[in-house]
Amino acid sequence: MSRSWKVRRSPATSFPVVCRAVLLFLIGLSNRRPNLVCRRIYTPNSHLPAHRMAEDFRAVTARRAKCGETMIGEGTQSTNQRRHNYVQENVEVGFFTGPTVCIGCKACEVACKEWNEVPDDGFTWIGNSYDNTGRLGASTWRHVLFLEQDCQKGNQITGLMGLSDAQSEDPFRWIFLSDVCKHCEEAGCLEACPTGSIVRTEVGSVFVQNDVCNGCGYCVVSCPFGVIDRRPQPLPDAGGAFKCTFCYDRQKSGLVPACAKVCPTESIVFGRLDDLRARASQRVEQLKQSGYEDAQLYDPQETSVRGIHAFFLILGEPEAYGLPPKPQVPTIYLKSAWTSALLTSIAALIAVLGAFLFFG
């Protein structure tokens, strides 16, 4: 059923917003990272953040073998195809997405729309790529990027095959990468939301409660990846902020997120975050040994985002995929912003007083 999204109170003057502004001001002055990530639907028994839990790959393999879990290329035994209890067990989960096996079929995009009943966002011909979805948005929670580059892919043979000196001519490669909300460790959207609509779940994902969202849009400008957006008119539920839910409803029932479930090549792998990180590092090494020297992991743990739950194996630089090389949570700029505002106010006051004294 379609809802009407109206701002129920003035976002700038309501009590929670004012309290939050004061809190952010104090955080800015103290020069410390806000501890807002603890606003969870349910607080897990707790463990260290997942990026600090990365286990040695052999240990991970041994544990998975013990409990019968397998992963990439392992067919019906893959974690993409098995039921699980990650929500009940408070296990941090994630997506590891690798473009080297993606075939650009867009089944993940379709499955996401179908399961979540996300409306279409227009059949627009963008004119500069075969990829007409364009970008992530309020009605596109998965987006398969089609990237065409003038360079070689691994040991790819380029030019006219079989003709002697044509091998290095016109290098060209296609890369398909299925992009999604990153479910950041430090999520800008969650920190900015004045209504408490955005929360962190037991599995570490970032979830928007659409019945609480008032459509103020603060999360939209605070996401360092440009993921979350407000849905425009005349689409259903227009005005509210939407993004990937990490299929929280499916996960609560032990089901794998729809996009990972349907991916025929297991380019999207769903599973325990520690397993995925270990597996991703191994995959990068494997690719480098096979001639993919520009393979690397995109998982910005060294920035204020402190790592993401949906990380990517990329070939080349992140900018080519529209991924910021050093994403930052906007609240790290609070101290300088407040200081500038204070200095500007003092300067303005002095100027006004000076004018009164001089001309008065």
Ligand code: SF4
């Ligand atoms: S990628 Fe953006 S929308 Fe997703 S959790 Fe991070 S800040 Fe929020």
Ligand code: SF4
């Ligand atoms: S996890 Fe669910 S909501 Fe998120 S992109 Fe995949 S199918 Fe869509």
Ligand code: SF4
């Ligand atoms: S379903 Fe898998 S192979 Fe198909 S586009 Fe999505 S990520 Fe690529």
